[in-house]
Amino acid sequence: MKNVGNIKADIRNLSDVELQDLFNFIGEIMTLNSLSNNLPKDCRESRFSKGEICPHCNSDNIIKNGKLCGKQRYKCKTCGKTFNDFTKSALSYTKLSLETWIEYAKCMVLGYSIRKCADIVNICVKTSFYMRHKILDAVRMFMGIGNVEGVVEMDETFVAESFKGNHMKSGFVMPRPPRKRGKQVKKRGISNEQVCVATAIDRNNDLIIEMVCKGRVRHSDLERLYKGRISDNSIICTDSHKSYIQFATNLKLDHKRIMRGHYKNGIYHINHINSLHSKFKEWMLRFHGVSTKFLVNYLYWFKWLQNFSEDKEIIKNKNLLIHSTINFVDTKINNFKGRKPIFV
Ligand SMILES: [Zn+2]
Structure with a gap:
């Protein structure tokens, strides 16, 4: 075992590049140590903030x-x-060290796939899958559907339905022949093979993103999701989709329809929701198709990353774990198999 004096002597012989590398390495270790030392206390304070x-x-x-x-x-x-x-949190029943969870949270902040997280953190793919969804179940509970106010841009986007991860062995019957991974839905236009994700964003960047139905969205689907979640006197901005007309009338909301090709209408436009959809689609590509029963967790993962995008990475790593331990959730690994898609 070398003592620090010897190590210091060795360091003098390193090149500038090697020194920088070592400096970064030490920085990482110190951050990880301080995170894991303080995390239990931070989690406890947030979790029991009301006693x-x-x-x-x-x-x-x-x-x-x-x-x-x-x-x-x-x-x-x-x-x-x-x-x-940590009872009834993402970290309950875990045999892994807190350091492993911190490393895992770091990978999730970077949006890595289950396999990539497994490789980096040095765990098996199955464990990586469970850690991911334990964290996301808790984050979903922590964030909730949310509320929007003022000028609210709304639109819906579609994700191909997927039965990935449903095993025939457990009695699952495939409703149609499987698509090739990542392949587009064959039918033209919007069919029931597509899951409709309704989204709304206001000018404070408050975001609602939820699975509402399969196929085209109806005004009743929109009402079910947004009723009680849009403050009075809000002004909604949408494209020309007809379902929003009835929806706005029924909820007594001021409604600006932005026709195709007329994106500029002063402050009333749908640029933010359009750019959000592009971001979301691009972000989802890396996963090569997400099982519909777990899609809601990916929506909340995306929402969390959007919400805290301004924070420094180190703060995000810490907060992802704190947010995974605040609410009492009872995710059990045994329940993963029988899980059903969560529509609002
Ligand atoms: Zn009790």
Whole structure:
């Protein structure tokens, strides 16, 4: 084992490029250390920002109950169950180190595929898949559908329906012959083989993005999603799609229709929603098709990245994990197989 004196002597012999490389490496290690040292405390403070409660029954009648593997345990005097700071979060039941989760969060902030994350973090693909969806289930709960106000641009986009990951062995029956991975939907126009994702963005960049139906969107689908989520006196801007007319009338919203080729209408335009759709489509390409039952999680992943795009990367890595531990979620690996697509 070399002591620091020897290492320092060795460092003197390094080239500028090697020194820079070493400098970056040390920086990374120090950040990782400080993150993993502070994360449990940060998570606990965010999670119990309104006071400590039991994740099983929400009672506040809890006491400390010793430590297990260095982690503080608590006992609820109301329901008698024990828990720790990560019970019912993305990080519950994990055998992996906190450092592994931090590395994983880093890969997710960069938008890497399941396989790429697995390679970088040095875990198997199956584990990578579970970590991804445990984090995203929690993030979905943390963010919620949300609200928009003021000038609101709205439009819908489509994602090809996919049964990827549904195994015949578990009794799944394919409703149609499978498409080749990443292949476009054959039918012309919009069919029921496409999942409609409704989106709305206001001028504060508040974003709603949800799966609403298969095929063309009807005004009733829009109402189901947006009712109670658009503040009064808002002005919605849409393209010429007819469903928005009935929708705006029924919800008593001021409605500006931007006809094709007339994108400039002062402050009333749909440029932001159009550019959001381009970003979303481009971002999704890397995944080569997403199983419809997990699509909602990818929508929230995209929404989270949009929401916090201004933050520094290191803050994002930390916050992704904090946001994965704030709400009480009960994602169990056994439930992944039987999961159904989540339409609003
Ligand atoms: Zn309890």
